[in-house]
Amino acid sequence: MITVKDLYKSFGKLQVLNGINCHISPREVVCVIGPSGSGKSTFLRCVNQLEKPDSGTVTIDGVELTSPRTDINKVRQQVGMVFQHFNLFPHRTTLENITMAPVVIKKTNKAGAQLVARELLRKVGLSDKDDVYPAQLSGGQKQRVAIARALAMQPKVMLFDEPTSALDPEMVGEVLEVMKDLAKEGMTMMVVTHEMGFAREVGQRVLFMDEGLIVEENTPEQIFENPTNPRTQSFLSKVL
Amino acid sequence: MQLLDPHIFALNILQPILDAHGFQIVSQNMGNFLHGTLLTLEITALSVLFGMFLGLLAALLKMSRYKVLSIPGVIYIDFFRGTPLFVQILLFYFGILPLVFDASSFQAAVIVCSLNSGAYIAEIVRAGIQAVEKGQMEAARSLGMNNRQAMWHVILPQAYKVVIPPMVNEFIAMLKDTSLVAVIGAEELTHSGRILVSVTYEAAWIWGTVALIYLLLTRVLSMLGDYLERRLATE
Ligand SMILES: Nc1ncnc2c1ncn2[C@@H]1O[C@H](COP(=O)(O)OP(=O)(O)OP(=O)(O)O)[C@@H](O)[C@H]1O
Ligand SMILES: [Mg+2]
Numbered sequence: 001m002i003t004v005k006d007l008y009k010s011f012g013k014l015q016v017l018n019g020i021n022c023h024i025s026p027r028e029v030v031c032v033i034g035p036s037g038s039g040k041s042t043f044l045r046c047v048n049q050l051e052k053p054d055s056g057t058v059t060i061d062g063v064e065l066t067s068p069r070t071d072i073n074k075v076r077q078q079v080g081m082v083f084q085h086f087n088l089f090p091h092r093t094t095l096e097n098i099t100m101a102p103v104v105i106k107k108t109n110k111a112g113a114q115l116v117a118r119e120l121l122r123k124v125g126l127s128d129k130d131d132v133y134p135a136q137l138s139g140g141q142k143q144r145v146a147i148a149r150a151l152a153m154q155p156k157v158m159l160f161d162e163p164t165s166a167l168d169p170e171m172v173g174e175v176l177e178v179m180k181d182l183a184k185e186g187m188t189m190m191v192v193t194h195e196m197g198f199a200r201e202v203g204q205r206v207l208f209m210d211e212g213l214i215v216e217e218n219t220p221e222q223i224f225e226n227p228t229n230p231r232t233q234s235f236l237s238k239v240l
Numbered sequence: 241m242q243l244l245d246p247h248i249f250a251l252n253i254l255q256p257i258l259d260a261h262g263f264q265i266v267s268q269n270m271g272n273f274l275h276g277t278l279l280t281l282e283i284t285a286l287s288v289l290f291g292m293f294l295g296l297l298a299a300l301l302k303m304s305r306y307k308v309l310s311i312p313g314v315i316y317i318d319f320f321r322g323t324p325l326f327v328q329i330l331l332f333y334f335g336i337l338p339l340v341f342d343a344s345s346f347q348a349a350v351i352v353c354s355l356n357s358g359a360y361i362a363e364i365v366r367a368g369i370q371a372v373e374k375g376q377m378e379a380a381r382s383l384g385m386n387n388r389q390a391m392w393h394v395i396l397p398q399a400y401k402v403v404i405p406p407m408v409n410e411f412i413a414m415l416k417d418t419s420l421v422a423v424i425g426a427e428e429l430t431h432s433g434r435i436l437v438s439v440t441y442e443a444a445w446i447w448g449t450v451a452l453i454y455l456l457l458t459r460v461l462s463m464l465g466d467y468l469e470r471r472l473a474t475e
Contacts (some may be wrong), residue, residue, distance in 0.1 A: 050378055077384030087379035091397045100381040146379075153383055209306055 001024045001188050002047065002157060007056035009042055009212075016042045017113050018212035025154075026085070027186040031199035031220070034209035035235055040192045043209065044161050046193070047190065048079045061156060077105060080150030080158040086142040088134040094121065094145050096240065098152045111229055113152070120148040124178050140171030151182075160191040169180040176202075196240060202225055208232045249432055265367030269436055276432030277412035278460050283346070283428055284415045287353035288361075291414075292407075293363025294354060300391070303366060313362070320359030326420050328352050333424045349421035349428070364406045401472050408465030412458050419454075429453060 004063035007020040016039045018193060024030050031039050031054040045051040047058055047066050049072050058065045065075055080232050089097050108116075121127050124144035134142055143163055150158060160179065164172040183189060183202050199206050199220055206223040208216040209233075216229040224240070227233045255264055266273075303311030322329065337343040343351065372395050380390035390397045418428035433450040437443050 023242070048382055050440055071340060073381075073386045074386050075384075076382055079382075081373060081379075081382040083379065085375055087373075087375035089376065089379070089398075100393060101385065104389050105384050 001028070001061060002058040002190070003057075004047065005059075007043070007058070008054045009039075009046060009051060010054055015040075016212050017129060020056070020212070020214055022207065022214060022217070024188065024190065026147055026188055028204050029183045029187075029189045029191065029202055030205045030207060031126065031203035032190065032192045032207045032209060032237075033194070033196070033199060034207075034215075034219060039212040040209050041161050044081075044190060044192055048076055048081055050081075051163045059128060059207040064141055073076050073105075074232045077101075077153050078156045080155035082143070082146050082150055082158065082160045082163045086134070086139075086146045086166075088142055088146055088149070088218060090134050091238075093133055094126070094137070097134065097145060098149045101153050117148070121145075123151075123181075124148045125174070139167045140174045141201055143167065143171075143175045147175075147178055147182075148165070157188045157190070160189065160193070162192050164193070164195055182213065194239070196224070196236075208235065210235070241453060243318060243361055262355040262442040263428065265436070265440045265442045266445050266449050272432045273429070273438060273453060276385055276427065276429035276450075277457070279426075279447060280415065280418055280428040280430075281457070283349050283418045283421065283426070284411065286350045287357045287411060288407075288411050290350070290354035291357030291361045291410075292454060294358025295365050298358060298362035299365035302362065303369070311368075313432075317359045317362050320356050321363070325352070325356050325417050326423070328356055329420055329424060345424045348424060349418065349426040353418060353421070356403070357410065360413075361407065364403055364410065365399065365407075368401075368403035369395055371402045372398045376456075391464055404472060405469050408461065408468065412461050413462065413464075444470070 002022075002024040004020055004022050007017050008015075009017040020043055022030075032043065033041050042051055046053045047060075047065075050059070053066065056066070060075060060079060063070055063075055065072060086106070089100065090133075092100060095114060095117050098120060099108075099110065099113035102113045102116070103110055106205065118127070118130060121130055124147055126141060126144055126148075129137065129141060129145070134145070137145065145156075163179070164175050167175065172195065176195065178204050179189070179191070179198070191203070201220075203220050205217060206220050207214050208223060208227075208229070210231045216223065216227065216232045224236065227236055298313050301309045302317060304310045304313070312459055329352050331345070331351070332355075333348040334346065337348055339349065370390075376394050376398065377390055380394040381387075385393070417430055420428040421428060422434060425431065429450055434445050436446045440446070
């Protein structure tokens with residue numbers, strides 16, 4: 001589904017990604033963990049080309065995103081992204097946040113898009129919040145709307161960049177619940193997270209990143225019980 | 241205390257004013273002042289309106305990644321912000337426009353003021369766009385919108401709140417600056433003043449009246465601006 005080959009990325013003099021290779025299969029849920037500044041967000045953002053890698057390739061569903069001939073907007077419609085800080089559109093209601101992309105991009109008619117949007121709101125447990133503006137929502141509710149907004153484009157893959165890091169602790173659960181449901185339905189997911197509990201329970205594979213490299217990858221049981229790399233061991237001993 | 245007595249006030253203060261020659265000239269020519277005022281408002285409104293289109297276009301050009309687009313944007317903005325409006329009026333009315341078509345002084349006034357206003361509005365718009373959080377563009381693009389769709393549906397609707405207050409200031413500045421087009425004989429408030437002074441010699445009365453009318457207009461506009469700003473803040 002997603003294949004990443006020899007991905008390099010630097011910001012000025014700072015080398016952030018040092019040759020990332022990985023493959024993610026359809027319906028797989030992969031969690032990415034690692035210390036702050038190790039390049040997790042940059043990696044994820046290279047996957048949908050929000051950052052342009054210096055070299056290397058990203059292929060999704062057979063389409064090479066890094067090729068100049070690829071219509072990146074077309075590919076991004078199939079790759080949903082959820083941000084740490086939600087980035088909901090503050091000038092639009094919850095429902096409009098969700099219908100905007102299908103209406104603007106796919107020219108879906110408004111009524112049809114609203115029908116889908118209401119169904120998605122129900123799915124994330126916010127049926128009664130269709131008419132409010134993002135400013136009136138709690139952090140957890142905002143993130144659930146952001147997930148619904150991404151799902152409205154019917155993506156084949158969902159990318160999550162620390163979706164619960166900006167939330168008060170009591171709201172983390174409600175967002176993780178929605179993500180768990182999504183995983184159960186068979187969505188292909190890449191999740192950068194500090195929630196080791198989630199990685200362990202929902203993740204089928206865990207990638208440990210350090211200094212721009214995937215240093216270790218394995219099943220959650222193996223990574224958390226028997227990490228082999230010393231850097232993984234030292235990181236986990238600090239966070240667990 | 242005596243001054244407040246309406247009878248004494250009327251006799252000693254009001255009467256001499258009403259009797260003054262200048263006052264009579266002013267009141268007899270109210271029609272001319274009104275005509276000039278309307279034209280000043282018309283030139284200003286048209287210029288700011290066209291200026292908004294030009295400004296939005298120039299701002300987007302200047303922010304483009306492509307040099308063929310951004311360089312014309314930069315040249316346009318720098319030229320009209322970096323030279324005096326007075327010189328622009330002379331240059332266009334006597335120099336450039338005659339090469340293109342036979343422009344009336346009113347048309348020339350609107351064209352030059354629009355171009356000038358557009359350059360200032362471009363910078364206002366650019367600041368407004370840059371004030372929108374970076375994550376908004378990223379969210380829009382990550383959904384699959386192209387740059388134009390993201391600008392139109394996500395960025396600009398948020399930028400306009402930041403843009404309104406400086407836009408009102410631009411309108412006020414333009415209103416005052418249109419007085420410069422009197423030099424090419426465009427009929428507006430300052431021009432009316434010049435004509436009246438040249439035939440009546442009541443400079444103090446007439447220019448005083450002209451100044452007062454400008455003051456009144458700019459006050460009303462800035463009150464309107466304050467009202468808009470308060471409404472946007474509570475929205
Ligand atoms: N746009 C940018 N310009 C310059 N430097 C950047 C940019 N984005 C990221 N960096 C730098 O690249 C490095 C890796 O950043 P990245 O956000 O990928 O790390 P991360 O693993 O996601 O960290 P965290 O857990 O704190 O989110 C950091 O040193 C960061 O400061
Ligand atoms: Mg990060």
